[in-house]
Amino acid sequence: MIKTYILAIWDSIHSALVGMKITIEHLFYKNVTHQYPNVDARVSSGTAAMPSYARNRIDFIPEACTACNLCEKACPVNCIEIESIKVVEGDTDQPMMKNGKPRKQWISKYNIDFTKCCYCGLCVNACTFDALKMTDFFEYATYDRKDLYYHLSEMTPEMVNNKKQMLENNTLKIKAEKAQLAHDTSI
Numbered sequence: 001m002i003k004t005y006i007l008a009i010w011d012s013i014h015s016a017l018v019g020m021k022i023t024i025e026h027l028f029y030k031n032v033t034h035q036y037p038n039v040d041a042r043v044s045s046g047t048a049a050m051p052s053y054a055r056n057r058i059d060f061i062p063e064a065c066t067a068c069n070l071c072e073k074a075c076p077v078n079c080i081e082i083e084s085i086k087v088v089e090g091d092t093d094q095p096m097m098k099n100g101k102p103r104k105q106w107i108s109k110y111n112i113d114f115t116k117c118c119y120c121g122l123c124v125n126a127c128t129f130d131a132l133k134m135t136d137f138f139e140y141a142t143y144d145r146k147d148l149y150y151h152l153s154e155m156t157p158e159m160v161n162n163k164k165q166m167l168e169n170n171t172l173k174i175k176a177e178k179a180q181l182a183h184d185t186s187i
């Protein structure tokens with residue numbers, strides 16, 4: 001009877017010691033927890049950059065964009081909005097592409113709603129012109145959802161109105177020229 005009693009006590013102590021063994025061992029292991037945000041994990045782990053496959057905030061490079069809309073179509077949650085305006089022939093402000101060729105479209109709107117974005121990366125993959133890339137930047141939490149709606153076009157509202165007006169004037173001019181030509185040939 002006493003023997004069983006003592007064995008039961010020993011069993012309890014033994015099982016507690018086995019459990020504590022792991023805990024005690026870990027007291028001597030090197031820390032792997034990063035005290036984020038006080039310590040930047042990239043710095044404390046000795047890596048300056050995020051891994052190449054990391055998905056963070058997306059960057060838009062307007063001078064590479066052709067307004068093909070492929071990224072907008074590829075986005076599964078419809079969080080990209082694009083609008084463009086055709087560059088009118090003779091526009092002295094005509095923007096240039098990254099490759100040095102004149103751009104054919106003004107990118108009047110390029111918005112990404114990061115409250116919806118699921119960081120799938122499909123838009124980046126769809127862009128064959130390297131106008132979208134994943135950045136290293138992941139610390140952009142905000143207190144206001146509106147701040148996560150990114151307006152990435154470089155055009156001001158005045159510029160957009162101006163270029164729309166130019167295009168409209170040009171369209172009217174072409175129509176008038178065509179009408180005049182048709183009139184002249186019918187005489």
Ligand code: SF4
Pocket residue numbers: 074075076077078079080112116117118119120121122123124
């Ligand atoms: S990462 Fe995915 S969800 Fe986010 S904008 Fe690109 S396609 Fe849309």
Ligand code: SF4
Pocket residue numbers: 064065066067068069070071072082126127128129130131132
């Ligand atoms: S896929 Fe690339 S080039 Fe086409 S609209 Fe999107 S960002 Fe611009």
